[in-house]
Amino acid sequence: MSSVSRKPGTTDSYSFRRRNFLKAVGATGVAGLAGCTSDGDANGGDGTATPTEQPTTTPGTTTGGGTASEVVLGANFPLSGNLAYTGGLMANAVELAAMLRNEAGGIESLGGAEVRVIKGDNQAAQELGGQVTEELMDQGIHTLIGCWLSSVTLAAAQVADREGLPFVTAGSAAEAVLQDNDFNYVYRVQPTTFHFGRDWARQTPVLASQQDIDVETVGFFRPDDLFGQSIIDSARSFAEDEGLEVVAETVIEVDATNADSQATRLKGVNPDIVAPTGFTIHGTLLMNAMSDIGYRPKVISSAATSTFGDPNVMENDIGPYANGVLDVNFAINPNNERSAEIKERFSAEFNDNPLVAGAAVAFTSADLTLTAIEQAGSVDPDSINDALKATELNEHILAMPSPIRFDEQGENENAFAPIHQVQDFQPRIVWPDEFAEADLQSFGSL
Amino acid sequence: MNVHTTSTLLLQLGDISRFIDPFLEFGEDLLTLDPFLLQLLVLALLLGGVYALTALGLTMIFGVMDIINFAHGAFITIGIYLVWSAAKTLGLNPLLFLPVAVVFLFVVGAGIYQGVVGRIIEEPQESQLIAMFGVALIITSAIAILFDPNPRSVDLDMGVLQFGTVFIAVDKLIVLVLAITVMVAIYAFLMHTRLGLKIRATADDRDSARYAGIDIKNIDRITFGIGAGLAGLAGGAVALIESFDPFTGDLYLINAFVIVVLGGLGSFPGSFVGGMLVGAIVIFGGFYFPGTVNQLLVFMLFVTVLLLKPEGLFGGDLS
Numbered sequence: 001m002s003s004v005s006r007k008p009g010t011t012d013s014y015s016f017r018r019r020n021f022l023k024a025v026g027a028t029g030v031a032g033l034a035g036c037t038s039d040g041d042a043n044g045g046d047g048t049a050t051p052t053e054q055p056t057t058t059p060g061t062t063t064g065g066g067t068a069s070e071v072v073l074g075a076n077f078p079l080s081g082n083l084a085y086t087g088g089l090m091a092n093a094v095e096l097a098a099m100l101r102n103e104a105g106g107i108e109s110l111g112g113a114e115v116r117v118i119k120g121d122n123q124a125a126q127e128l129g130g131q132v133t134e135e136l137m138d139q140g141i142h143t144l145i146g147c148w149l150s151s152v153t154l155a156a157a158q159v160a161d162r163e164g165l166p167f168v169t170a171g172s173a174a175e176a177v178l179q180d181n182d183f184n185y186v187y188r189v190q191p192t193t194f195h196f197g198r199d200w201a202r203q204t205p206v207l208a209s210q211q212d213i214d215v216e217t218v219g220f221f222r223p224d225d226l227f228g229q230s231i232i233d234s235a236r237s238f239a240e241d242e243g244l245e246v247v248a249e250t251v252i253e254v255d256a257t258n259a260d261s262q263a264t265r266l267k268g269v270n271p272d273i274v275a276p277t278g279f280t281i282h283g284t285l286l287m288n289a290m291s292d293i294g295y296r297p298k299v300i301s302s303a304a305t306s307t308f309g310d311p312n313v314m315e316n317d318i319g320p321y322a323n324g325v326l327d328v329n330f331a332i333n334p335n336n337e338r339s340a341e342i343k344e345r346f347s348a349e350f351n352d353n354p355l356v357a358g359a360a361v362a363f364t365s366a367d368l369t370l371t372a373i374e375q376a377g378s379v380d381p382d383s384i385n386d387a388l389k390a391t392e393l394n395e396h397i398l399a400m401p402s403p404i405r406f407d408e409q410g411e412n413e414n415a416f417a418p419i420h421q422v423q424d425f426q427p428r429i430v431w432p433d434e435f436a437e438a439d440l441q442s443f444g445s446l
Numbered sequence: 447m448n449v450h451t452t453s454t455l456l457l458q459l460g461d462i463s464r465f466i467d468p469f470l471e472f473g474e475d476l477l478t479l480d481p482f483l484l485q486l487l488v489l490a491l492l493l494g495g496v497y498a499l500t501a502l503g504l505t506m507i508f509g510v511m512d513i514i515n516f517a518h519g520a521f522i523t524i525g526i527y528l529v530w531s532a533a534k535t536l537g538l539n540p541l542l543f544l545p546v547a548v549v550f551l552f553v554v555g556a557g558i559y560q561g562v563v564g565r566i567i568e569e570p571q572e573s574q575l576i577a578m579f580g581v582a583l584i585i586t587s588a589i590a591i592l593f594d595p596n597p598r599s600v601d602l603d604m605g606v607l608q609f610g611t612v613f614i615a616v617d618k619l620i621v622l623v624l625a626i627t628v629m630v631a632i633y634a635f636l637m638h639t640r641l642g643l644k645i646r647a648t649a650d651d652r653d654s655a656r657y658a659g660i661d662i663k664n665i666d667r668i669t670f671g672i673g674a675g676l677a678g679l680a681g682g683a684v685a686l687i688e689s690f691d692p693f694t695g696d697l698y699l700i701n702a703f704v705i706v707v708l709g710g711l712g713s714f715p716g717s718f719v720g721g722m723l724v725g726a727i728v729i730f731g732g733f734y735f736p737g738t739v740n741q742l743l744v745f746m747l748f749v750t751v752l753l754l755k756p757e758g759l760f761g762g763d764l765s
Contacts, residue, residue, distance in 0.1 A: 084590075261489070292606055294606060
């Protein structure tokens with residue numbers, strides 16, 4: 001068969017070319033890790049503030065209370081790479097919170113100071129979480145919101161706490177982010193892997209029994225990162241308490257393009273419950289892979305996979321196979337008028353994109369931060385931090401009890417994750433009754 | 447032997463066992479002819495076809511021009527979005543636009559040669575790497591701005607074929623057939639056409655080819671265009687089988703580099719076989735080994751082949 005080859009003994013010898021090609025392979029790997037940050041709005045929408053003249057305020061310094069020309073929020077999310085879709089939605093949600101606050105007159109205790117958002121792109125890379133935080137700080141942010149991935153959030157939190165920058169996280173669920181660290185400036189609104197694992201393990205068998213399905217075994221699927229490991233560790237622990245036997249645990253790379261092996265392994269073991277977790281791409285890959293090999297377990301019950309909160313992805317990328325899947329995850333309160341208004345406004349402002357649950361958490365984190373700044377009446381980081389510790393947010397759009405209030409470790413005392421089911425490609429809360437918007441339906445088919 | 451030493455030894459034995467157990471499990475499944483092996487083999491062939499297709503353009507360009515095309519992933523992405531947007535806009539089957547992707551990327555590739563590559567071909571390879579990396583960044587960023595990072599997919603459900611206990615996704619089968627067809631077509635082109643002869647002559651000895659009256663610049667331009675066209679075809683194929691975003695092409699790039707070196711620089715059969723091997727390791731490794739060890743296995747194979755046959759599986763002899 002043909003190949004293109006070089007005449008031996010020519011100046012560009014084969015070994016020289018191969019050596020340089022190998023250098024390129026190495027360079028590609030390094031290039032894949034290298035990053036540069038941008039303030040770009042990679043997900044459409046307008047209103048992104050591109051700073052021209054930077055304020056000189058830096059966290060940790062006292063700027064004086066009472067008045068300030070503006071309040072600057074930093075939004076540290078993945079805006080490029082294969083997680084950019086949800087990351088972009090979350091950054092836009094922070095921007096929406098700022099827009100609504102400005103429309104309501106700005107920060108009144110600061111003389112009506114306008115709120116501005118500066119976005120940073122962490123590319124879903126742990127090594128960039130801290131770097132992007134520092135770059136945002138150099139641009140004069142007063143508080144930080146981010147970073148979705150737990151590993152990136154942890155890196156950002158270490159920098160923020162060291163520098164005395166108030167940081168309300170959004171999207172990171174791994175308990176280790178706060179529990180294993182003694183942060184003073186870091187807070188979390190949403191439920192953690194503890195809540196996900198607990199309610200997943202306790203409620204899945206109950207909901208299955210309502211459909212006359214007995215479940216005894218479970219097979220896990222997770223990405224190879226801190227979030228995936230944390231969720232499954234928690235789920236496994238509670239599963240054993242509930243008498244569920246773990247018969248498989250499959251793992252996928254964070255940037256994988258294929259889940260065929262994992263789906264085939266699960267099919268071989270055939271657990272009663274397949275429990276995936278991960279980001280949008282991971283759930284999509286698994287669902288399509290299972291469909292491609294003709295496999296549907298009795299129950300697909302997800303532990304916080306963002307795939308099953310996005311109607312666009314479920315309808316366009318998975319299809320009818322997505323219907324019937326359960327997912328324990330933070331959610332927007334469907335029984336709240338303000339939720340509907342915020343969802344509609346978000347879609348109108350940002351290219352008809354849905355306000356997915358992760359974006360709702362980012363919105364709430366920003367909203368709470370601005371409320372704290374209002375109460376502090378200052379952009380001094382320590383004043384904001386003290387206000388965050390004391391703030392109670394009663395009016396919010398998340399499906400969890402009110403108020404949002406932080407404990408000594410910075411965790412929301414009322415953090416909670418309902419269970420929803422995919423019905424006609426829409427995530428509908430089916431448990432608990434307080435937030436339920438639909439009855440449980442069958443668990444789907446091939 | 448104290449307790450600490452004993453426990454360390456036991457821990458090490460346990461770690462070794464974790465690496466050996468998957469091979470034992472595979473051996474057992476092989477001996478008992480576990481039906482899942484056939485499904486895994488089919489999945490490996492299908493995935494290998496995708497990998498082979500994504501590597502063909504890369505080996506073409508390097509084989510003739512000695513250019514390491516860092517923009518190869520970006521070219522794949524252009525192919526993805528071209529097929530998707532054309533099919534969506536015109537409401538037609540995306541398969542119809544695969545040839546369009548080839549032609550479009552050929553033109554783009556020839557243009558990039560004219561504007562960038564032709565000017566740096568005699569420069570040090572480090573300069574070439576940086577220039578092509580810059581081209582890749584520009585293309586990927588432009589696509590992200592034009593189309594935003596929302597994941598997309600083509601609206602095409604081709605179904606699944608079932609043969610006993612084995613399931614074959616039709617879209618992936620098409621990609622495998624495409625990879626084989628393209629390889630045969632490229633072979634025929636290189637061996638049985640005048641232009642193919644000129645390309646082979648240029649790859650063999652640029653100076654002699656120049657003295658023989660071959661327009662080297664034109665050959666380089668055409669070759670780069672063909673390589674880009676093959677990347678566009680690969681991108682169109684990827685669009686058929688999975689959801690994508692502006693960064694999907696880059697996810698295939700590192701494996702494409704590995705496949706090209708594994709198979710032998712400039713060797714099309716080598717790229718095909720290399721793609722199949724990598725596909726097999728990803729599928730079987732992902733099934734039998736814990737965690738994400740399959741990626742480690744790919745690089746272990748890569749290093750092993752380089753140690754035993756440094757020119758690659760189908761590469762020429764070292765000078």
